[in-house]
Amino acid sequence: MSGVAPTTPPELLGSRNSRLLGRLRPSGVLTAVLSTAVVFGVIGYIIVNAPGWPRVQQSFFSPSVFADSLPDILAVLPLNLELFFIAELLILVLALVLAVMRSLPGPVFFPFRLMSVVYVDVFRGVPSILVIFLLGYGVPGLGLKGVTNDAFVWGLVALVLVWSAYVAEVFRAGIEGVHPSQEAAARSLGLSRFQSLRFVVLPQAVRRVIPPLLNDFIGLQKDTSLISFIGVVEVFSQTRIDAGGSFNFTPYLVCGLVFLVMTIPVARFVDWLVGRDRKRQLATIAR
Amino acid sequence: MRHSRLVSLLALGLVAVACAAPAATTAPSVAPTPVATHAAATPTALAATPAPATPTAAASASISYPPATASAVPSAIASAVATGSPAVTAPPRPDACAMTSLVLKNPGRLTLSTDNPAYPPWWGGDPKTQYPNQPSGGVKWKLSNPYSQMGYEGATAYAIATTLGFTPDQVDWLQNTNFEQAFAPGEKKFDFHMAQISITPERATAVDFSDPYFDSEQSLVVLQGTPIASATSIADLKQYKLGAASNTTSYDLIKNAIQPTTAPAVYPDNDTAVTALQNGQIDGLVADLGSAIYMRDVQLTGAAIVGQFAPTVQIDHVGAVLDLGSPLTPCVDWAIQTLKANGTLQQFFVQWLNSGQDIPLLQ
Numbered sequence: 002m003s004g005v006a007p008t009t010p011p012e013l014l015g016s017r018n019s020r021l022l023g024r025l026r027p028s029g030v031l032t033a034v035l036s037t038a039v040v041f042g043v044i045g046y047i048i049v050n051a052p053g054w055p056r057v058q059q060s061f062f063s064p065s066v067f068a069d070s071l072p073d074i075l076a077v078l079p080l081n082l083e084l085f086f087i088a089e090l091l092i093l094v095l096a097l098v099l100a101v102m103r104s105l106p107g108p109v110f111f112p113f114r115l116m117s118v119v120y121v122d123v124f125r126g127v128p129s130i131l132v133i134f135l136l137g138y139g140v141p142g143l144g145l146k147g148v149t150n151d152a153f154v155w156g157l158v159a160l161v162l163v164w165s166a167y168v169a170e171v172f173r174a175g176i177e178g179v180h181p182s183q184e185a186a187a188r189s190l191g192l193s194r195f196q197s198l199r200f201v202v203l204p205q206a207v208r209r210v211i212p213p214l215l216n217d218f219i220g221l222q223k224d225t226s227l228i229s230f231i232g233v234v235e236v237f238s239q240t241r242i243d244a245g246g247s248f249n250f251t252p253y254l255v256c257g258l259v260f261l262v263m264t265i266p267v268a269r270f271v272d273w274l275v276g277r278d279r280k281r282q283l284a285t286i287a288r
Numbered sequence: 289m290r291h292s293r294l295v296s297l298l299a300l301g302l303v304a305v306a307c308a309a310p311a312a313t314t315a316p317s318v319a320p321t322p323v324a325t326h327a328a329a330t331p332t333a334l335a336a337t338p339a340p341a342t343p344t345a346a347a348s349a350s351i352s353y354p355p356a357t358a359s360a361v362p363s364a365i366a367s368a369v370a371t372g373s374p375a376v377t378a379p380p381r382p383d384a385c386a387m388t389s390l391v392l393k394n395p396g397r398l399t400l401s402t403d404n405p406a407y408p409p410w411w412g413g414d415p416k417t418q419y420p421n422q423p424s425g426g427v428k429w430k431l432s433n434p435y436s437q438m439g440y441e442g443a444t445a446y447a448i449a450t451t452l453g454f455t456p457d458q459v460d461w462l463q464n465t466n467f468e469q470a471f472a473p474g475e476k477k478f479d480f481h482m483a484q485i486s487i488t489p490e491r492a493t494a495v496d497f498s499d500p501y502f503d504s505e506q507s508l509v510v511l512q513g514t515p516i517a518s519a520t521s522i523a524d525l526k527q528y529k530l531g532a533a534s535n536t537t538s539y540d541l542i543k544n545a546i547q548p549t550t551a552p553a554v555y556p557d558n559d560t561a562v563t564a565l566q567n568g569q570i571d572g573l574v575a576d577l578g579s580a581i582y583m584r585d586v587q588l589t590g591a592a593i594v595g596q597f598a599p600t601v602q603i604d605h606v607g608a609v610l611d612l613g614s615p616l617t618p619c620v621d622w623a624i625q626t627l628k629a630n631g632t633l634q635q636f637f638v639q640w641l642n643s644g645q646d647i648p649l650l651q
Binding site: 053056057059060061138141142144150151152229230231232233234238241242244245246247248249250 | 467468470471472473474488490491493494495531534535539540551552553554555556560561563564566567568569570612
């Protein structure tokens with residue numbers, strides 16, 4: 002039997018456990034709809050009747066600029082996606098290494114624990130943009146032979162370094178959240194420390210931290226835009242180019258929508274994964 | 289986008305400025321020697337155009353621009369006078385532009401705006417000096433000081449102010465740190481904004497532009513001794529990795545005229561673009577000629593200007609930005625036309641932007 006309290010996958014509508022709607026009767030639904038209409042209606046009325054609305058509408062919601070900038074932004078989107086996928090794989094590996102290093106017990110492993118702690122403190126504490134600048138301009142500035150000057154590569158390295166610190170802490174929380182009796186039982190069955198980690202602790206730890214990992218995935222997807230500051234023309238960079246060229250803010254709206262379209266399916270996919278995993282766990286219990 | 293991005297952008301600005309300052313070999317308060325003779329200008333009935341404030345001894349830099357000689361005007365550089373010539377008489381002052389009828393943000397004073405940092409040769413002067421017309425306290429300007437009335441745009445701004453009837457101490461300067469501020473909807477805090485902004489029809493739907501006060505050519509800055517330094521035409525440039533600063537028409541030139549095979553790089557501002565060129569991350573940097581000369585002489589080591597792009601390739605008309613539908617626009621237009629007609633803009637061009645060098649044409 003698993004000692005883990007299963008996490009409830011969020012279901013927006015209909016479930017008895019859902020807090021969004023609670024237990025609704027038909028009259029409750031009607032009240033909810035009316036109330037929503039009134040609240041958003043009032044907000045919309047205030048916005049549309051503000052004196053500056055026509056200018057803001059032209060500046061932020063211009064259909065012609067939207068149509069012009071959408072193809073430009075979509076054309077460079079593959080750069081962000083490429084950066085995201087490569088970075089994510091490297092981050093998961095490095096973060097797991099850091100988290101495991103942090104959990105090694107005993108005085109002989111003190112240097113590893115120390116390295117992990119210092120790494121996480123430094124790279125969580127420093128703004129990511131500074132690391133990107135240091136690596137994106139500083140390392141090519143050194144002029145080392147054999148080392149690439151490519152901004153994409155150094156942006157990737159910077160993002161991996163910074164995000165591994167965050168994700169390592171998430172993994173660490175998962176590992177420490179697995180009840181110690183699990184490892185004790187594994188050791189008493191004759192598994193070595195490494196084997197108990199690999200076969201008993203980590204599978205449980207990773208499963209329970211998937212929702213917070215998703216948080217970090219989405220944060221990373223948006224942070225890929227930081228490489229625009231070291232010269233790579235990707236989504237955010239192209240957005241600023243279009244906005245500056247037309248003196249219009251609608252490209253920022255396009256950029257926001259593009260990011261939403263990128264992140265929301267990922268969120269629903271992970272929900273589905275977690276839900277499927279939970280069903281499997283419950284199925285074994287029921288038997 | 290996360291709020292930490294705003295803090296990161298602020299940090300970026302601080303870092304960029306902090307890195308730009310040590311990168312300049314000396315305090316960049318350039319003071320080109322004023323030209324003793326210039327094209328004869330018909331004297332006007334207006335108040336005398338203001339002379340640039342003489343910099344204090346402490347402010348003079350050891351690096352100065354090559355002294356402008358009245359005779360060696362490079363044939364390649366287009367005149368600053370886009371329309372009209374010294375022979376055209378100044379138009380009469382519109383009634384709505386009488387000093388008492390001007391609609392100003394701060395009545396009785398002219399509120400102007402420019403970027404901070406403000407780059408030479410468009411601006412000049414020493415940020416640490418307190419000029420006589422400068423109020424104490426307030427914004428810390430970087431690289432140059434608009435109150436010094438130096439630099440092509442600085443001198444032009446004060447010339448417009450004087451033409452409208454203001455004295456130099458009636459001019460206030462606001463700093464613009466973010467390009468987007470210039471065209472954000474809503475009422476602007478300035479009367480007009482000058483920051484080498486090119487006039488395009490698309491942009492003119494969001495803001496009012498004044499008449500152009502300068503026609504700017506783009507040029508290519510490279511490091512000496514690199515293969516790109518021997519390029520002589522636009523076709524030679526296709527194979528290289530080029531870069532430009534964001535929100536400049538330099539990027540448009542790369543995309544439309546050069547169309548290189550490698551995707552160009554776009555940097556948040558001139559400072560980061562210059563760093564990238566020095567690092568060798570880009571082969572060539574496209575920037576307007578005035579800024580390119582400053583980059584080559586002050587910000588970079590071992591740099592050269594390969595050439596300037598012919599006006600037929602791209603020419604940018606630079607104008608001031610005002611509120612959309614601002615009543616001040618015709619008055620600023622009138623002032624600029626007056627300055628063109630009496631040769632003041634040409635004089636400023638010769639003084640601040642004419643490098644006296646022959647820069648080859650790229651086409």
